[in-house]
Amino acid sequence: MTEREPGTQLREALRYALRAPTAGPLAALAVAVLVFWLTTDTFMTPENLSLVLQQTIVIGTLALGQSLIILTAGIDLANGAIAVLGTIVMAKLVFEGGSPATALLLGVVVAVLLGTVNGLLVARLGLPSFIVTLGALSVVYATARLYSDSRSYPVTSDLLDFWGHGIHLGGVLVTWGTFLLLGLYAFFWYVLTRTSWGRHIYAVGNAPESARLTGINVRRTVLSVYVTAGLLYGIAAWQALGRIPNADPNAYQTANLESITAVVIGGTSLFGGRGSVVGTLIGALIVNVLRSGLTQAGIDSLYQDVATGTLVVVAVGVDKVLRRGNTR
DSSP states (O other): OOOEEEEHHHHHHHHHHSTTTTTTHHHHHHHHHHHHHHHHTTTTTTHHHHHHHHHHHHHHHHHHHHHHHTTOOOOOOOHHHHHHHHHHHHHHHHTTTOOOHHHHHHHHHHHHHHHHHHHHHHHTOOHHHHHHHHHHHHHHHHHHHHHHTTTOEEETTTTTTGGOOEEEETTTEEHHHHHHHHHHHHHHHHHHHHHHHHHHHHHHHHHHHHHHHHTHHHHHHHHHHHHHHHHHHHHHHHHHHHHHSOOOOOOTHHHHHHHHHHHHTOOOTTTTSOHHHHHHHHHHEEEEEEEEHHHHTTTOHHHHHHEEEEEHHHHHHHHHHHHHHHHO
């Protein structure tokens, strides 16, 4: 048996890398960074790179919860609204003299409860996730406005804005929130790829009836995903208070679209059962790189929304074509 030449090994490694699910999103991210680097004078400055990282934290955490739900062939249109209500609960309680730790706990509990309610309606009653979370979107945003009296509350606690602080690496401020985001993605990558719960999520997303016949409790798995997503939305609310020094009931109006965009661009199928949280993280970076680069180029924010929406449609179309090709 002869050893293969180094050139052959390199070609095989390259082919394997190109076949990886994250290869496409990673290439898209590299192209976007290169284009904005060459076409703007400020994109690659330490200040702007720091801003891109900070902007990715909240959307990235929301997208992580969205990934879990989409892997089960569901969708969550209310994740941004839930996070906003969480910020209002936290900041208002502290503003009125409450304990920051108690306020933080209550804000996270509210997010988990809302995720649980959505999960019960989807898993137990069999309602479409689109309808459930669309209704929740309106209800939760209205609740946030009512509870806040349509005003914003300043963040006056070091505990609540903790994730906005950090260290400087190479002239770039890397916040503690960035480290938390990476830690969350590493944890859920392990959970989804190395545990039975993760395998059950993929199985339910691929074929719920087949999963049920193999002994998987489909309802319990779906419910657990929504509860976990609610917890992640509560964490995102905490991160948001470190990102912006006030809790505003009108914040993150397009967070649901941006989180869905990050998930789909990252290679996770909207039809469930296929995808990777690593791809979602790359997708979240792509979304914020595009927004930052287009802003540096002087493109109106409305056109940025057009670009984001177009990316979603294109990504879903590509996924549909790939799925059709795989079933032949």
